[in-house]
Amino acid sequence: KKKKKKKKKKKKKTSEQRKDDDEGEEDFISLEPEKKLETGKDQRRGEDDSLMDFIPLDGKKKKSRKEQRREAAAREAKERCVPWVSSKVRRDYKKLPTALALHREVEAFLAWVKPSPAEHNMRVVVVARLKKIILGLWPKAKVELFGSVRSGLQLPTSDIDMVVLGEWPKLPLRTLAKVLERENVAKSMRVIEHAKVPIIKFQDKATSVEVDISFNQPDGPKDADRIGEYFKQYPALRPLAIIVKQYLAVRGLNEVYTGGVGSYALILMILSFLQNHCPLPSRPNLGVLLMEFFELYGKTFNYTNVVVSVRDGGCYYEKTKSKLGNSYKPWLLTIENPRFPDVEVAGGSFNIRLVRQSFEHAYHMLTAAFSESTRRDKRPLLSRILFFTQEVLDYRNWVQDNFSEAADAAMEAQATAAGVAPHLQSIITQRKRATDSDSDGEGSEHRNGDSAVRRDRPAQQEQQQEEEGDSDSDSDK
DSSP: OHHHHHHHHSOOOOHHHHHHHHHHHHHOOOSSOOOOOOSTHHHHHHHHHHHHHOOOTTSOOOOOHHHHHHHHHHHHHHHOBOTTOOHHHHHHHHHSOHHHHHHHHHHHHHHHHSOOHHHHHHHHHHHHHHHHHHHHHOTTOEEEEETHHHHTOOOTTOOEEEEEEOOOSSOOHHHHHHHHHHTTOEEEEEEEOSSSSOEEEEEETTTOOEEEEEESOTHHHHHHHHHHHHHHHOTTHHHHHHHHHHHHHHTTOOOGGGTOOOHHHHHHHHHHHHHTSOOOOSSOOHHHHHHHHHHIIIIIOOTTTEEEEOGGGOEEEEGGGSSOSOSSOTTSOOBBOSSOTTSBSSTTOTTHHHHHHHHHHHHHHHHGGGSSTTTTOOSOSGGGTOOBOHHHHHHHHHHHHHSOGGGHHHHHHHHHHHTOOHHHHHHHHHHHHHHHHHHHTTOOOOTTSSSOOOTTSOHHHHHHHHHHHHHHHHHHO
């Protein structure tokens, strides 16, 4: 009854108001011809036609969704750079079995990703500068490196992990952050105080290198030394870790504070995979091992009930028989710390479901090349799941131009004056010897091109060397 009363109370339009509305409609000039539309499908077709006849102010017709998707795919394809895919790698996929060609492509990727002497020099300079500032604040403090720089897993975009050891009533995160900003050393500063491991994250202003500084975390350097021992026991561990790390970095799943898998947890995952694998030959096929790793942690591994352990040769055991794991989130990955069995390593990786889906996707992408339906597609397999952006290539060129081998003497002197760790100084000398031996033999590879060329030879000799190298490789096969 109330609704009926409200309807009656509503005022109806007077005849004068209706006339005014009709006059307003007559003043509107439509761009469309008059059409009598029927109900149903014809009416919907007429609506679509009216949308197509609409002329926007910029004079361009609106692109369809298919065209927008094609343009987005084209832009993404341009941004994806695969500099390790040379003509030799493409020939391997045409002539060799797919598994062997994948192994050769993995080797080519590792050779391109390997840090150059200029990149090592740049990191030495950054560490020396930061260490000088930190010791100026706290002379009795101790600064050490850990992470990828110390373990040898650094990528072109890897950050520098530093730990400051000392005695403070409260961790001086804000104090150091203010000093770095005052010295005009850092940009994009972030102080993460409420994380499991409080850190300072920033970019070095001169080199744009990402830096993470933590306080009173002595386990980091010890874990890095233990990783070096694992590399000696399992030679396939390092290459697999580098590839999977780059695969996760491309998808933004390599940082713990964003829910991804950190470097240490990833190494333990790969180590457990190798420990529980059947006996490996002296020179295993890295491509096949990579596919098996993606299959294990992308399809078959039981994240809900199993704990990963690498102690005493490696094993799996149930979560119910240990104190590890989160009962409220049983789907999280649980990895036992080899130094402290009661401590969990991957507890902060809350996006592990997304990581698992990405591993499954990589497995299907790689195995699709072995099926009969896609065997004609001879594109390199690794380039289907891994890539670098043009920014990374430009950055490596910039580093090569500004931190070349000619500045090694100055870098070593600056590092010695700042008291940098000796193992960083030895890196430069080792790289010098390696480059000298390479120059006496086959020559150094250009890291940002599609083929190996001599840097100090003219273009004609470069072409002759490429042709001779191709004929030699074919005869060796």
